[in-house]
Amino acid sequence: MDAPRLREILSTYSTNDPEFQKSNWHVPDDAVIECGTISRESLLHTYQRRLRRTGENHALRIKTENLVTFLQDYPEEEIIMIDYYVTGGGMMLFLANSECSRILLWMSMFK
Known part of the structure; x- marks a missing residue:
């Protein structure tokens, strides 16, 4: 995916x-x-474990809970993950539909 196309769907x-x-x-x-397919079950497993370790960071906990809920409800077995790095070392990470034509969720804990 190129920058103009990502800007369009974002x-x-x-x-x-x-x-x-x-x-x-x-x-x-x-x-x-970077744009690639990932198993919904694998992401769900990873973030359910992270959810148990978020501790007192309330904002991170809410964002992780929202992600886990989204993944539990998502009907397909695979999902597209899109990421790019921003100036200053941050990363933007998104989940998209299988055609990579629509962003489904911004994983805002990585901003």
């Missing part, structure tokens, strides 16, 4: 996620964007 997604819209997201033209 622009559409931002209309449905006020927190993402407020994040001042930006996809640089030279962003290295």
